[in-house]
Amino acid sequence: MSTNTTANAEVTDAQAGSPVFSVNNLWKVFGPKADRVPGDAELAALSAAELRARTGCTAAVRDVSFDVRRGEVFVVMGLSGSGKSTLVRCLTRLIEPTSGGISIDGEDVLGMDKGRLRELRRHRAAMVFQHFGLLPHRTVLDNVAYGLEIQGVGRAERRAKAAEVVAKVGLDGLEQRRPGQLSGGQQQRVGLARALAVDPEVLLFDEPFSALDPLIRRDMQEEVIRLHREEGRTMVFITHDLSEALRLGDRIALMRDGRIVQLGTPEEIVGSPADGYVREFVRDVPREQVMTVRRAMRPADADEEGRGPAIAPGATVSEAIEAVARTGFAVRVMDEGRCLGVVDHARLLGVVAGTDGSAGEGFSGEADVAGADASGSGSDSADASASASASVSVSGSGSGSGSAVAGADAGADAPAPVTPPGEEVA
């Protein structure tokens, strides 16, 4: 989770800047006369099965809006058929969207002519594919140099650049092999290197590690984390694997049937699921490894402020558990020498058991005001919308971008995050 901490810092200072990708009310409908579906309020409201029965169309992406901020890892997660792969292909118009808007750095993608679109694909967004998409008749080096070759870069120059990138992804010595002679993990490193070689502004990953063995998948995830830490490149990452999403994502958009049902940090998704679907999805997640102490803490008593181990607000609950178990005292959450609150046995157990409800969120909303009164407002009756408007840091990242984030709005408005303790136990 170390990336999370570094990335969080980047996110905070990037928040001032404009988003890299901005997607507004995007629709992709497959089928005959697909154009009419998004515009027709009645058709747009139908479920997938009804829509197919009525029109023969399939809506792969329905009214999706989100921003991808500079330098973040934006994960789109969903089961197969949820439209996530279609969504990422719409970003560079590998699949032409039916309606809506996409802009990159404020420039309208859908309005681009062929030449501009090629420029976008060549220099600004490169993609890594699930099944690698390598050219079997070329060596590793020539595969990596391929993106540069079609840009018209000279042979010597592109080979030098390719060799550099091949080394960066750990494939030294395999430059002259053919893709067929490599393992799956190595092939995907080639795919990654090919995308990196063109030095794109954004890297798009379409389930890149789904075809790999679990151990190699973990290696590759670490490779991505490392690359992101070193280069800070913006990444859009598609996956159906929740643990992968939680490991890599600064923010996660969870898709179902073409819609984003929730958009937020891993902590928000796990801590306050927007609806029953998301809750079911994240049920088996080890919460202590995702939730931070910022969410678990309560205001400190007078005597607690002075003693006990200190911990940063971004630390995970499992780190706090370790500290508490070692010392026997409640842990102080310290930020720049100020004590924000404490976590004790009861709080930590509450997180692990999933009985903390939205207490953390209600509290974290007032965190910067150092709010002693937040604790008084009670954990069960936190006003979700009030907290969302007040928050600036963690919970704000979900709804802070305003109306563009449909799923997150729904999540914030719905009473769902307020989980009655009894329901979880039963």
Added chain:
Amino acid sequence: MAAASTATAPAADTPRFGALLRNRVLGKLLLLAVVAAVLVPIVNARWASGSWPHALTVDLTGPLGKTSDWIIDNRDSHPLFLYFFGHISNAVVVSVRGVYLVLLAAGWAGVTAAAGLIAWRVAGLKLAASAVVAILVCGWFGMWVPTMQTLALMIVAVLASVVLGMLLGLAAGLSDRTYRALRPVLDTMQVFPAYAYLLPVVLVFGIGVPAAVLATVVYAAPPMARLTALGLRGADGGVMEAVASLGATARQRLLTARLPLARKQLLLGLNQTIMMALSMAVIASVIGAGGLGDRVYQALASVDVGAALAAGIPIVLLAVILDRTTAAAGERLGAAEPDGRRLHGPYGWGVAAVLTVVVALVARLAGRIDWPDTWTVNIADPVNSAVDWMTDHLYSGVPYIGGTADWAGHFTTWVLDPLRDGLQWLPWWSVLLIVAALAWLIGTWRTAVTAVLAMAAIGVLGVWKPSLDTLSQVLAAVAVTLVVGFAVGIAAARSGRLERLLRPVLDVFQTMPQFVYLIPVVALFGVGRAPAVAAAVVYALPAVIRITTQGLREVDGAAMESARSMGATSGQQLRQVQLPLARPALLLAVNQGVVLVLAVVIIGGLVGGGALGYEVVFGLAQGDLATGLVGGAAIVCLGLMLDRVTQPTERRAKKGA
């Protein structure tokens, strides 16, 4: 027309009747019977039964003869010939002549060196050695000049076929509409016997090298077009998407991804095109191709088996070498390039070219351009005396088993004659009904309609009787082929040792041009219909055996394992698991068997097979193009009918969907 209504009426009614009758086969038959019961009395009342009624034929001989005469009269004056066909004809003559002169200038040493070095670059040392030996044997048999003539014709025809095929394939591979339009045409063209292509080109170009080359191109280009289109369309979607995602232009996508991804299919297409071209270049000796095929043709005409063999062996050697070399090139693509090979890429080709030129120059300086006469061996005479001995001792009167000529005679008397007479005795409408029933039971109503229309067209053309004669030979040959082929195929599928033994034999047999098969059967059985059938059986057997073996071997291992685990005997496994599961492969074997048999039965017209093949040969020999063209059209119709009757593909596709 009666035929059309028989077949279209059921199509409309299928759902209703299908609901009434559970059993699909019975339902179809019953429906046909009902339609027949209505139509046959009407038809019978109007036209007589028996052979195809004269009232329903259209005599095309007159108009065709006039067309042919007009073309002959205007060949030198009409602008269409002066400015279009004339140029094509001249271009062909000039290029064949040019290639031939280059080959002669290189001398035997240069050509041998070139063959060896090309085989080495493409396929490795072993094949290079075989290529050199094969070329030298051609010279040793005294066939150097005819070999070079055939080679020159082949080179021009293959180049033209590849260019034409690639262009068509590119169009079909990149545009769905072209593909949909072109695919049925190409599929159907592969069904027609080579003979059918000869007459139309002769009509336009007259007998000679241009006609031979163009017939070869028309015959050999379809596989290239087909495989190019298939290869381009089969490009891995993931790779193409990845390439597009990197911002490649349409041109870049084609040149750097789609074409290279299709390299295997392109090489397979090249291989098939070369083999088809060789096969046709030999057959085209009938229309003036010259070269090795002509030697075989002339020798067969005078039943000189020795001379035919002397020209036939070089043909087989050429075929085997060309096939192995191009096939090896395809296989090499998949394998990795060995690291650090010194003679790599263009450098290696440069070395090969330089060596060839050096060898050719050395031979020229040494005054050894033409193949030395003293280095030849005459195999015709010993072969002929062997054949004479066979004629004397094996033809007939061998105690207990009888002689080969006796067998041929018995086969003709007891199988071919009754079959032919039976078919010709059948009322014409019943033949149509049988065709409709078979085609509909095996395929769909569409294939049934095509088959019936094709059969009716034969009647309309006025060649009903000879066509049924050909049909009887085809049926007899197919029956023998299938019995032997399935038996051997099943045995090979069950015994790995037998399969290993058979494989090289089948490989050689499958690469030999059709024409060559006539030589040994003439030696064994003399001339007549029986040898034609025998040649057809030998030609079709390898394909049937191979498809059967493969089909049985590819049966799902899990199904076999579960049958074994329940204690099925090997006979039970074969009957209850392997054969039912391999049904598609077996049906394909039948289809292939029929198509291949027809091709050779037609050529059998050259060795006394008579019937349609003879009409074509007769037309060519007598300059009576009208007769020949009608015969050619009937061959096309017969091929179409036989293919459609045995074509189960469409229904399989429907079941899968």
